[in-house]
Amino acid sequence: AQSVSQHNHHVILSEAASLELGCNYSYGGTVNLFWYVQYPGQHLQLLLKYFSGDPLVKGIKGFEAEFIKSKFSFNLRKPSVQWSDTAEYFCAVLSGGYQKVTFGTGTKLQVIP
């Protein structure tokens, strides 16, 4: 079965620090990869997605992610975080051509002003 690992459960950063959140998946076939953000009390919003092509994907709010097929990874990055980035971040993988979506357990990011 497909699995998605997010190794950092809780990350605390100061404003302007750089961010990298890890995401690894287990499926060896074609995948669609996503990062979602959930602000406190809100539903999930899409940050960015990868389907094919350039493995470096740029999303909203200055986030980017790099797909490294050989490492089964799709890490999320942001060069300089802001207090407003405080949220929970979920990596997700869609595999098998259908709607079988697997989410990671999430990483809570706290940005200190």
Add this chain to the structure above:
Amino acid sequence: EAQVTQNPRYLITVTGKKLTVTCSQNMNHEYMSWYRQDPGLGLRQIYYSMNVEVTDKGDVPEGYKVSRKEKRNFPLILESPSPNQTSLYFCASTPGLAGGARTQYFGPGTRLTVL
């Protein structure tokens, strides 16, 4: 406005009392899914539907039922709720695309408490 709506947003009920959480989308999407979100476990897929009358189990289907009689609606039914079904539930819809990443659009969530 394109959106996914869920009702109710909050529900407190008792063990064994059947309930239905509705989900509706106005984007003419083929695919719809239900998830539950629990602390430390992320989102887990309960059921999904690829089109009208086509549904399949996700990772945690036990204790839940769904139906897809119309394209826009995908209700989640708990025939006999139990306390371990206390959770935050999200419905999502996705367009059926010939190509391109299938982005899911999430509803606002339903917080269910089963006493």
